[in-house]
Amino acid sequence: MSELDADIEQTLISTEQIREKIGELAAQIDADYADREPMLVGVLKGAAMFMSDLARALERPSTMEFMAVSSYGSGTQSSGVVRILKDLDRDIADQDVLIVEDIIDSGLTLSWLLKNLRSRHPRSIRIVTLLRKPDALKVDISVDYVGFDIPNEFVVGYGLDYAERYRDLPYIGRLRPAVYGG
Ligand code: XMP
Numbered sequence: 001m002s003e004l005d006a007d008i009e010q011t012l013i014s015t016e017q018i019r020e021k022i023g024e025l026a027a028q029i030d031a032d033y034a035d036r037e038p039m040l041v042g043v044l045k046g047a048a049m050f051m052s053d054l055a056r057a058l059e060r061p062s063t064m065e066f067m068a069v070s071s072y073g074s075g076t077q078s079s080g081v082v083r084i085l086k087d088l089d090r091d092i093a094d095q096d097v098l099i100v101e102d103i104i105d106s107g108l109t110l111s112w113l114l115k116n117l118r119s120r121h122p123r124s125i126r127i128v129t130l131l132r133k134p135d136a137l138k139v140d141i142s143v144d145y146v147g148f149d150i151p152n153e154f155v156v157g158y159g160l161d162y163a164e165r166y167r168d169l170p171y172i173g174r175l176r177p178a179v180y181g182g
C-alpha cells in the first residue's frame with residue numbers, strides 16, 4: 001500500500017499483470033534476438049521502471065542506454081517538435097537497438113526519435129512499449145512489441161507521472177479528477 005493509492009480512481013493494470021506481461025514480452029524478445037545482444041535505449045523518465053524490469057526478465061544479455069527528450073508545444077499535447085535533453089553516451093552504429101518506451105500516445109515523439117536514431121546507422125532498430133493508446137495515434141509507426149493497448153485517457157504509475165508524482169506507484173491507474181482540479 002502506498003499513500004498515493006487514495007488519489008487513484010481506478011487501477012487499470014495491476015502489479016501482477018505488469019509482471020506477467022513483461023515475462024511474455026521478454027520471452028518474445030529473447031526468441032527474436034537469439035544470436036544478438038540488444039542495446040536497450042530507454043526514454044527517460046517514464047520508461048525507467050519498465051526498462052529495469054524488462055532487462056532483468058530477459059535471459060539474453062543486453063546493454064542499457066538512456067536518452068531524455070522533451071516535446072515542444074503547449075500543454076499536455078505532444079507537438080512532434082522534439083528537443084534532446086540528454087543524448088546517448090555511446091555510438092549506436094552497428095548495434096541492435098531496442099527502444100524502450102513507457103507509452104505511445106500520438107506517436108509523434110517516437111516517430112521523431114526513430115528518425116533521429118536511424119540516422120546514426122544502427123544495425124537494426126525495434127520498439128517495445130509497455131502501453132499504447134491506439135485511439136490517440138496520429139502517425140503510422142509499426143511497434144514491434146506492445147504490452148497493453150489502453151483507452152485514450154491519462155494514466156499514471158509505474159514510471160508515468162502527473163506533475164512528476166506517481167512514478168513510484170507499482171501499478172497503472174487513472175487519477176481522481178479532483179487531483180488535477182477536475
Ligand atoms: P506522444 O504523444 O508523442 O507522447 O506519443 C508520448 C509521451 O507523452 C507522455 N504521455 C503520458 N504520460 N500519462 C503520462 O504520465 C499518460 O497517459 C500519457 N500519455 C502520454 C509520455 O511521456 C510519453 O512518452
Ligand code: MG
Nearest residue numbers: 043046047102
Ligand atoms: Mg515517455
